[in-house]
Amino acid sequence: MAITIKDVARLAEVSPATVSRVIADHPKITPKTKRKVRLAMDELGYYPNFQARNLVAQKSKAIGVVMENSTTLAFQNPFFPEVLRGISVSAHQSQYGLYLSTSATEQEIYEEVVAMTQGKRVDGVILLYSKMDDKILDYLLANGVPFSVVGRPYTRPDAISYVDNDNIAIAKEVVDHLISLGHRDISFVGGASDFIVSSDRLSGYRQALAEAEIPFTPEYVVTQEAMEGQEQQAICKLMKQKKPPTAIVTHDDLVAYEVISYLEDLNIAVPADVSIVGFNNHTLSSHLKPPLSTVDISIFDLGLEAANLVLEKINDGNAAPRNIVVPATLIERASCQSL
Amino acid sequence: MAITIKDVARLAEVSPATVSRVIADHPKITPKTKRKVRLAMDELGYYPNFQARNLVAQKSKAIGVVMENSTTLAFQNPFFPEVLRGISVSAHQSQYGLYLSTSATEQEIYEEVVAMTQGKRVDGVILLYSKMDDKILDYLLANGVPFSVVGRPYTRPDAISYVDNDNIAIAKEVVDHLISLGHRDISFVGGASDFIVSSDRLSGYRQALAEAEIPFTPEYVVTQEAMEGQEQQAICKLMKQKKPPTAIVTHDDLVAYEVISYLEDLNIAVPADVSIVGFNNHTLSSHLKPPLSTVDISIFDLGLEAANLVLEKINDGNAAPRNIVVPATLIERASCQSL
DNA sequence: CTGAAAGCGCTTACAG
DNA sequence: CTGAAAGCGCTTACAG
Known part of the structure; x- marks a missing residue:
């Protein structure tokens, strides 16, 4: 059995509620009590249980990342790792975790997204692609799930937060x-x-x-x-x-x-x-x-901003949808020649 | 507020316990009751809350994937997406989710891994790399966390499940x-x-x-x-x-x-x-x-087998460590010539 | 075969 | 400033 808040409370001779407040760094707890509790946490090697904490907080502190699970050559390119790196930087900063879709077919991905959002496994979703008549996007939109898209959405751009190049x-x-x-x-x-x-x-x-x-x-x-x-x-x-x-x-x-x-x-x-x-x-x-x-x-920035956008939505359900244009730059090299 | 088991119970005129049993497809529930409950679930659009379910089950149904967050050229290669595809296939089959590390420095990754395992965010971990004197590996080993490694571990190979080429x-x-x-x-x-x-x-x-x-x-x-x-x-x-x-x-x-x-x-x-x-x-x-x-x-297989190995460990804490050798094949093309 | 109750590990009004 | 109690949404012995 893992160490719980109760074990810490017992050792520190306070109530579980107080331990909880120390974890949250509640301002009204005496520095002395905080010290005592933190000592007990260290001694026992206590780590908060995310499941319990998230259950009462009604959030998961995780973002779902949904990708096309395609195997085409285009997906062999560094887009995926690089966009993920951008997302990671932003998510990490806000102490959010990343939850990845694992499905292969479109139907399975759809079901997975529904399950992860309804089941509160994630607080929001980043769509790593944008395509026509996407039922996943339709679902997210219809159900008020906080989400952002890498790419211009096929529908209702004013209602959706997205990052894109022009x-x-x-x-x-x-x-x-x-x-x-x-x-x-x-x-x-x-x-x-x-x-x-x-x-x-x-x-x-x-x-x-x-x-x-x-x-x-x-x-x-x-x-x-x-x-x-x-x-x-x-x-x-x-x-x-x-x-x-x-x-x-x-x-x-x-x-x-x-x-x-x-x-x-x-x-x-x-x-x-x-x-x-x-x-x-x-x-x-x-x-x-x-x-x-x-x-x-600017693949990295696409990821970074996409994460910023979902986070914005997660933190404020009423945040207005925004879209961010990330620079795209033509780099001239030797594969072109004048006629 | 989301639909809970109680709402379903009320509509189906049964107890929450029964609804729970229907979800688990418990054999002792009458087909008739099951039908009634499932109808109610569909009508309400019920989805089980993972946090709550996992809290009582003391598991998370998620695997942590830990990578070096390196930016070197070698990491631009398709290794990462491909190994992830392999992992996804296995994880998806077992209904496990994938949780990704987002840290950049070694120390941060270490702390993230400790938090995600102690905090029960993941049931096990896949290490996507293997290097000398790795404190993350030491931690996993010392704390009995189910894990597997892509690559031969630097220490105690007999005690660790890993996939590797020869x-x-x-x-x-x-x-x-x-x-x-x-x-x-x-x-x-x-x-x-x-x-x-x-x-x-x-x-x-x-x-x-x-x-x-x-x-x-x-x-x-x-x-x-x-x-x-x-x-x-x-x-x-x-x-x-x-x-x-x-x-x-x-x-x-x-x-x-x-x-x-x-x-x-x-x-x-x-x-x-x-x-x-x-x-x-x-x-x-x-x-x-x-x-x-x-x-x-055989990058795909490295990922697939690594996932199989953690899953084995997760499902049976006493499962003996195994290692799997995945084929590596020399492909001769025109970049070599006899002297 | 089904229900009432306890409990998973936390948080947070409500008192004091 | 701190504690007792209720509750987040589920599961699972224990009864019946």
């Missing part, structure tokens, strides 16, 4: 840059199209084209679904068109390098024949051949 | 392979030297040399500490020796590619001038130039 602007900036290099046939190899981040970047891409009066070519857009485990074929098809693109924007550095390898198989050189830009600024991207032009999306 | 054997195999290609001047660029995985691999390296009667050259060993943020200089120094190595074994694929980029800066080509082998079989390593020979260490 994906439309940064994608436009990337494409503008390529256009300024003389490219007009620019391909967009994006993530899953039901993710908001993908559709936002596609919007930015189209805006840039429109402004430059370059017609939009649907054949230049390759979605995750289109690749569907057949990445190489998809790239092959893209490049075998009558008018192949001279530049490619991809949604992730690792994907960019994968694409580059397929291009090499087709005897297409980067950047000589095709320019390419990635996203996420992977640590390796400056070391590899070619050094990759990419977008630094 | 790092000595696989490192030896890698070096044997290089020797069979005619290399004799082989460098070892390892991780932090207080990590068991590093020292084990170094042992395997030395064994292979010894068997081939190649003298051990201390200058060929570059530790994490030696690099200390000055990776490029360290590699420079390594290659500027009177007799530079013709082959390099690194502890991680990303590090390998970083090294390759420094070699290129020195006008040393891989594999023409120097052969190189990595570890961890990063998804990208088959796509990059050169495709990297590497060791697949």
Whole structure:
């Protein structure tokens, strides 16, 4: 049996209530009593039982972190550990713990989120992704669960706290840059199209084209679904068109390098024949051949701010939803070249 | 206020005790009563409160996952998400949740682990790393906390459940392979030297040399500490020796590619001038130039088995410690060449 | 087969 | 300033 508050009370010759107050550092307890009690706690090696404490406090001091349990290449990137590091820093500061979803399918994740929030295992939730028609988000919203989203939510942005890059602007900036290099046939190899981040970047891409009066070519857009485990074929098809693109924007550095390898198989050189830009600024991207032009999306800050936002909601149920835009910066390296 | 067992009891016209038994699917409750109660639960949208349930059960149904909160390049690799995926699968199967450490410094992590185990926030712990003189491991061992380690523990291996590759054997195999290609001047660029995985691999390296009667050259060993943020200089120094190595074994694929980029800066080509082998079989390593020979260490399985092992300990305090060896396989690609 | 009661380890009005 | 009592939401012997 573990040491309880009663054991401490007995040794310190006070009531359990007093021990409890000492733990909470209640101002009205005599310094002398506090000393006595703390001595007893140390002597017995007392640690408060979270379950009991949280049961009466009606909170858990934990945040649920919900991720897509996907295995795609994009998820091999350092996004996850890095965003978690940001979340950790904020949570740790506020003495909150992190509770991770373990489910694999969407339905299971949904059930897990319902159980962890209803069962008071967590006080709030961070959604590490944002996609269309997400029933998990709908549930959180409908049930007044404090939560925040990494990414712009598909619905009711005014009612939801979220952190995001300005994906439309940064994608436009990337494409503008390529256009300024003389490219007009620019391909967009994006993530899953039901993710908001993908559709936002596609919007930015189209805006840039429109402004430059370059017609939009649907054949230049390759979605995750289109690749569907057949990445190489998809790239092959893209490049075998009558008018192949001279530049490619991809949604992730690792994907960019994968694409580059397929291009090499087709005897297409980067950047000589095709320019390419990635996203996420992977640590390796400056070391590899070619050094990759990419977008630094401030992953750490995305996590940090997402945690700050849920915490804000948890601490004040009436806190107005806020959204935070975290900088995204185009880093030019040698994978792009003017035409 | 959330729906409690009492509300369900009232609606179903039974006692709270009965509702509790229905939740536990107690065999002695009439099917008719069960039906009635379940109907009431559905109608009210009842979810059991974990805190209360765990308080009386004296368990938490959660596993603490403790990681080094390091930011080094090696931790940018997919090890973390992948090992977590393995852990998740096992934990989810047993209906356990995952609780993550959020601390940054060793001392803070220690305190966090003590608090989460003593405070019954978790029933057991998985240590995602194994290093020398680890007070966290000492604490877990001394206090009878159920735990498992990813990696061979520095002490009392017979008393501890752990998963590991046979790092000595696989490192030896890698070096044997290089020797069979005619290399004799082989460098070892390892991780932090207080990590068991590093020292084990170094042992395997030395064994292979010894068997081939190649003298051990201390200058060929570059530790994490030696690099200390000055990776490029360290590699420079390594290659500027009177007799530079013709082959390099690194502890991680990303590090390998970083090294390759420094070699290129020195006008040393891989594999023409120097052969190189990595570890961890990063998804990208088959796509990059050169495709990297590497060791697949079955990261997913490391996580899966580590979770199985803690769970075993949690479910049976007297379960004998076990250790599981997970396969490590050398994958030959184009980054090695015979001399 | 089901209920009343005690208890898990804490906190917090309410007294004094 | 401190204690006795009630209660957080559940489970589980103990009766019947």
